Amino acid sequence: RNVVRNPAILVHLSNMGCITGREELTPDQKAIETKLKQVRKGEESTIRLLLLGTGDSGKSTFCRQLKILHNDGLSHKEKMRFPFILRANAISNMQLILYYLEDSDEYNLPDGCEEAAEIVLSARGDELTAKVAEAIEELWEENSLKELVASHGNQMQLNSAASYYFTNCVRFSETDFKPTNEDVFRAKLRTTGITETKFQVGEVNFVVVDVGGQRSERRKWLSVFQEVTAVIYLAAINEYDMNLKEDENTNRLDESLRLFGEISSSQWFQNTAIILFLNKYDLFEEKIKDGSLARRFPDDISEGHSFEEGVELIQCKYQDAFKGSARIYVYNTCAIDTTSCEKVFNTVRDMILTEALSIAGF
Numbered sequence: 001r002n003v004v005r006n007p008a009i010l011v012h013l014s015n016m017g018c019i020t021g022r023e024e025l026t027p028d029q030k031a032i033e034t035k036l037k038q039v040r041k042g043e044e045s046t047i048r049l050l051l052l053g054t055g056d057s058g059k060s061t062f063c064r065q066l067k068i069l070h071n072d073g074l075s076h077k078e079k080m081r082f083p084f085i086l087r088a089n090a091i092s093n094m095q096l097i098l099y100y101l102e103d104s105d106e107y108n109l110p111d112g113c114e115e116a117a118e119i120v121l122s123a124r125g126d127e128l129t130a131k132v133a134e135a136i137e138e139l140w141e142e143n144s145l146k147e148l149v150a151s152h153g154n155q156m157q158l159n160s161a162a163s164y165y166f167t168n169c170v171r172f173s174e175t176d177f178k179p180t181n182e183d184v185f186r187a188k189l190r191t192t193g194i195t196e197t198k199f200q201v202g203e204v205n206f207v208v209v210d211v212g213g214q215r216s217e218r219r220k221w222l223s224v225f226q227e228v229t230a231v232i233y234l235a236a237i238n239e240y241d242m243n244l245k246e247d248e249n250t251n252r253l254d255e256s257l258r259l260f261g262e263i264s265s266s267q268w269f270q271n272t273a274i275i276l277f278l279n280k281y282d283l284f285e286e287k288i289k290d291g292s293l294a295r296r297f298p299d300d301i302s303e304g305h306s307f308e309e310g311v312e313l314i315q316c317k318y319q320d321a322f323k324g325s326a327r328i329y330v331y332n333t334c335a336i337d338t339t340s341c342e343k344v345f346n347t348v349r350d351m352i353l354t355e356a357l358s359i360a361g362f
Contacts, residue, residue: 046205047352048227052263053234054256055245056160058279058335061185062234063197063210065341068181070199070206082179085187086172087128090165093158094120094136097149100156107152110142133173140166154242160283161186185336201349230273230352233260234335237314238283241296253314257321265323273326273355275348276318277333278311 051059067074098117101109109117116135123132139145140163149158159165164186171177179187197208209228239252247255264274287293288310294303301313315330322328329351334340 046207047229049206049208050228050231051208051210051234052231052259054236054252054259055190056188056239056252057234057236057256058277058333059210059234060189061335062232062277062279062333062341063195063208064184065335065338066197066199066208066345068184069338069342069345070201071197074184079179079184081189082184082187083172083177084126085189086165086168086179086183088126089159089161089186089188090128090136090169090172091120091123091126091132093162093165094139095123096156096158097139097145100152101148107148110139110144113139113142128169128173130170130173133169136166136169157245159188160238160280161188181338182336185338204349204353226268228269228272230275230348231263231269232275232277232348233263234277234279234333235260235314235318236280236283237278237311238280238287240314241292253317257317260318261321261323264321264328270325273329273352274322274324275329275331277331277344278315278318279333279335281311281332282334282337284310284314 051062053059064074098109098121101107116138119132119135120139123129146163149156149162153162165172168183193211195210197206197210199206235256236252239256242252244250244252244255260276263269285307288305288307291303293310293313294301294305297313301309305313311332318330319328329348331344331348333344
């Protein structure tokens with residue numbers, strides 16, 4: 001199989017540098033831009049990237065990064081949504097913890113937290129008042145609650161940024177609260193339908209198409225499969241021991257591998273480059289310290305394994321699931337890290353342009 005891993009791609013393209021739209025182009029990059037103009041012969045050329053993956057894989061976060069990096073940031077209308085989203089995130093995630101405690105025969109609410117719990121449970125939607133925020137903060141100060149989340153957070157279906165919401169909930173509740181870029185990247189809102197992010201880098205126009213990853217949204221995917229330059233498949237590698245929200249009997253990694261296999265074997269993508277983003281490596285690196293990856297795959301990896309060995313294991317599973325005839329390019333990513341996203345996207349951009357020029361005969 002034509003598998004191109006990170007080191008090979010990075011070494012191959014390192015001489016080309018990174019094109020961010022803000023830096024002066026190198027001679028090689030100027031040559032690429034000139035050749036692209038020749039290819040277009042005056043006609044507008046657009047690179048269309050399709051983002052696919054299961055729910056919570058980080059597709060929307062990656063799109064937000066691209067908007068901030070290449071599209072002068074989010075619009076005022078988009079920014080106005082995030083205070084409400086973040087407030088709702090803080091309330092709903094703490095409520096999930098409290099619901100879990102209510103149903104548990106083994107764990108109890110910490111002593112003295114009854115009033116705070118009642119305040120949070122009575123909150124609705126994005127009604128994060130100062131009183132509710134203080135109650136969330138009070139609950140999160142309990143070490144026993146943090147330990148419970150660390151050991152049973154998967155069963156609660158908490159968002160990966162739950163602790164961030166709790167730590168910053170008082171700030172979120174302020175009437176003049178204005179989200180930072182990090183707040184925007186951490187915000188969780190389920191993607192429904194199809195959204196397009198358009199921007200220009202140098203002489204090249206990009207359209208990045210994001211579609212909802214939940215099962216109920218996938219029936220809409222076929223409408224965006226045509227005329228795609230490349231598919232970017234995001235896989236949250238920290239979800240190896242978590243189950244789907246929409247089907248609590250199905251493991252998230254298993255679902256993602258199955259979906260990746262289906263996409264790579266699709267008739268629509270037989271001649272399309274598929275780019276695999278092994279996303280959320282920061283959460284993965286922290287999570288595997290408790291030995292949970294070795295417990296999940298005792299026949300594939302030993303206890304005490306390194307971070308690199310863990311990533312290699314997950315990568316191999318996706319390579320085994322790959323059924324396409326085109327190349328697959330693999331990158332480790334962290335969608336909430338702007339620097340990481342910029343470097344990876346620039347490398348992907350150069351790779352796509354190099355292939356396009358090769359096809360065009362240059």
